[in-house]
Amino acid sequence: MAHEHKLEIFRGLLKFKSNTQKIWGVLIFLTIITAIEVVLGIVKPGWGKSMFLGMKLLNWIFIILTIVKAYYITWDFMHMRDETKGLRRMVVWTAIFLILYLVFILLQEGGYVFDVYDKGYIKRDF
Amino acid sequence: MSTAVANTGTEGKAWDGGNEPLKASYGKMMMWFFIVSDALTFSGFLAAYGFSRFKFIDAWPIADEVFTHVPFFHGNYPMIYVAFMTFVLIMSSVTMVLAVDAGHHLNKSKVTIYMFLTIIGGIIFVGSQAWEWGTFIKGDFGAVQTKGGNILQFVDTEGNRVALRDFVVADAHAERTQHESKNGLWFIDEGALSSYTVAEVLHGLKSHENVLVRTQIINEEGEKTVLSRVESLKQIKENARLVVEGANLQVNEYGSPLFADFFFFITGFHGFHVFSGIVINIIIFFNVIVGTYERRKSYEMVEKVGLYWHFVDLVWVFVFTFFYLV
Known part of the structure; x- marks a missing residue:
């Protein structure tokens, strides 16, 4: 086979x-x-x-x-x-690297915006 | 992997595509690269969801309180139905691999049966998704939105949710007709009127001593904050602006409207993938029946749609985690 x-x-x-x-x-x-x-x-x-x-x-x-x-x-x-090592790495490493990068940046930023609302001077709850 | 699908006449040559360092056919490799790009699209959506959630980390809806229904059963069953949907999709992934495996053995009748079962699994999943959407849009308990856009829900003194219909009485004399674009100003209309007005909710709250208001804010125990009786009346009297029933792209009785927006967008995009997967599976299913791949002596097409189908399952595994579990 x-x-x-x-x-x-x-x-x-x-x-x-x-x-x-x-x-x-x-x-x-x-x-x-x-x-x-x-x-x-x-x-x-x-x-x-x-x-x-x-x-x-x-x-x-x-x-x-x-x-x-x-x-x-x-x-x-x-x-x-x-699959061969080459194909496997092309697919998996590329995706994992880009996703980790994006997730890190966006979650960091989201946490920061929360802190501004929470401890800063912006009032959102009227 | 030599297949009868692609024959370029350059086999054995080092150049012109005769050498296959990745040992995968052109079609299969392109399917893999498509999957990578599609995976990045989905992770963009999920990361954006994570962004919004971290932004409102202290006021995000608790998924266990949102998705609590099972068709044909009454009561509170968080997670059960989604778990069932997840299992259906994984199961249809299994029948898909079995179809691919039978294809390797050139066993036409087995491929046919397994492809058929895969399609059925996909249809059950999309149907469940539609039902889930319907329940979410219709809503459950109803809530009141404040001037600042926050959602106030109602609970009894034990902390159990109370539906608007249980304590608010609609005032028959104060009935107001919905403003439609054909009346008054041209092309200006309003959304469907809610069953109750804010004044009726306030009246209902005043006459029911045991009803309290619950805000969006999550306290240290990981539960939503419940206000005292005095605070509850004050909040509704001063800040309530709109009665919200169910969820759509503008308002959401379960909490932040962003939650509903992302739910519709991400599960909708995934559901669209499942739908297109079903269509492609049906096409391949008929190709199997008429014997296209039998004559080709290769079932590689089944393998390629299989990759796509598993990818859809893979995405669901992540959607399940980030929408329902975390």
């Missing part, structure tokens, strides 16, 4: 026998992560409210779990795992 698939995930910890089996395995993994997110979102445990690097700990957990999901969708469903 011309289409070779790499069949292990979690750095070789879990190796599947066929591509179809791997797809179902990844689905189960993604479902578990979504379930964890939903449960945390409904329960909102108290420890999640503590601040960490300017954001609630719980929000950091949500964002990290989202990136984990995005990784497995791209790597296994979109077969990024099977």
Whole structure:
């Protein structure tokens, strides 16, 4: 078969026998992560409210779990795992660099505008 | 990866495109580059949402209080329906990969079945999205907007939300007709009239001792601030200007109008992607049925639309996080 698939995930910890089996395995993994997110979102445990690097700990957990999901969708469903290094880096590094840059600038600016409203002399609540 | 799709006659030559350093066909690579640019568009929108949210970090609506409905069920079920939608989209992604996999084995009947299931999943998702929009536009409890554009909602002494219809009585004698462009000044009209006027809300609040006003400001416990009885009456009497029911691009009973604007724009743009994905999937589905790829001995087209479809799923994963969870 011309289409070779790499069949292990979690750095070789879990190796599947066929591509179809791997797809179902990844689905189960993604479902578990979504379930964890939903449960945390409904329960909102108290420890999640503590601040960490300017954001609630719980929000950091949500964002990290989202990136984990995005990784497995791209790597296994979109077969990024099977592409050459060159193509993979062109797509992933470019996008990640530009997105991090934009997000950093906009969130920094948004926080600044909030501070001006909050501590400055502009009155918005009439 | 040699396919029958692109045959340039330069195979094996080092130049003129005969060498494929990325081992991907032209079409697949272009799909990847399109996905990168589309991902940047979506991240621009989501980053702008983050900007507005950080700007109003102490007064942003709490998503758990906004999206609480499930079709055919009454009551308060935050997140459940969105979680279902997320699962539907991931599931349709799975059937899509299975279709691609069956394509690699040139198994026409399996590709057909899986493509069909993918399309069904997409339709369920778009339908759910439309329902979600409808619920959001229709609104739930109603609220009052102040002169400064802030939203005042109503709660009882235990902190449970109270709908306007539960304590406000519309005054039958003070009925006012909606001003339409055909009457009076030409081409000047007004939006739909709300069920109650501000004066009626004030009257209702005065006659119900247990109703309090809740402001947009989030306190240290991460909940919206509830005013005292005296403060509540004062706020409504002095600042209330407009009764708001539901959400649109101008007003939003759940809080900042920006929240509604971004919700409509980002989920709308994503829904449009899902819709176009369904259309493309249907085209490919019929191509599979008539045997186009069977004759070509290559199902690479299925793989390319598959990439697009997974991308739509990928975007939803982020929209889900930033609109409903964070």
